[in-house]
Amino acid sequence: MAVVEVTIAPLGTGSPSVSHFVAGCHKVLEQAPDLKYQLTPMSTVIEGDLDRILAVIRQMHEVPFMSDAQRVMTTIRIDDRRDKELTMAGKIKAVTDKL
Template identity: 40%
Template sequence: MPLLEINIVPVGTNSSSFSSHVGQALRLIEGRGLKYQVTPTSTVIEGELNDLMDVAKEIHEEALHGATRVVTNITIDQRMDKAMNMENSVQSAQQSLQ
C-alpha cells in the first residue's frame, strides 16, 4: 500500500507554531479513516493512492485558512514488487541495525 509523507509550512500567520495546522490535518486524515504516523517534522499516511492525493489536497487547502501562503511538500513511496506498510518499513530499517 502506498505511503505519503506530507509537510506543510504555513506562511504569514500570527504565530510560529504549526501545531494547530497539524491538529487540523490529523482530523482530516482520521475523518477519512486513513492510518497515519506523526513525526517531529511531517506526517506519514498509508492508503490507496487516490485517497492519499485527495487528503493531501484537503490538508493543503485547509492550511490556507489563517495563512497568506502555504508551502506543502509531499513524498509518495509505492512499491510494486511486494506489499508494503508503515510497520514493515520501520521494522526493515530497524533490522538493518543488527
Template identity: 45%
Template sequence: MAIAEVTVIPIGTATTSLSMYVAEMQRVLEKQEGISYELTSMSTIIEGELNSVWGAIAALHEAPFLSGAKRVSTSVKIDDRRDQVSSSKQKLQSVQEKLGR
C-alpha cells in the same frame, strides 16, 4: 499501497507557532477514508491506495487556508511499491532486522 511523507507549512500567519495548524490538519485526516496516518515531529506519514493518499494530501494542503493562512507550502515524498505489500512499520522493521535488533 502508497506511503507518503507530507509536510505542510502555513506561511503568512500571525504567529511563528504552527501547532494550532498541525492539530487542525490531524482533525482533517481523521475524516479521510481509506488511509492510515501517523504524526511525527516534522511531518505526517500517510498510507493507503494512491488515490486516497492524494485526496488526503489535497485536504491537508487546503486546511491552513481555511484557518487563515495566506500562503501554504506543501512537500510530499511518495513510496509507491507494487511488487509487495509495504507499510511504514514494515520498512522500519526491515532496517532493524539488518541491524540485528
C-alpha cells in the same frame, strides 16, 4: 499501497507556532478511516491507496487557508512499491532486522 510523507506549512502567519494548523490537518485525517497515519515531529506519514492519500492531502492543504493563512507550502514524498506490499511498519522492520 503507498507510504507518503507530507509536510504542510503555512507561511506569513505572524507567529512561528504552527501546531494549531497541524492539528487542523490531522482532523481531516481522522475523517479518513481507510488510511493509516503517524504524526512525527517534522511531518506526517500516511499509508494507503495513493489516489486516496493524494485526495486527502488536497483537503489538508486547504486547512491553513481556512484559518487565514495567505500562503501554504506543501511538500510530499511518495514511496510507491509495486512488487510487494509496502507498509510503514514493514519499512521500519526491514531496517531494525538489520541492526
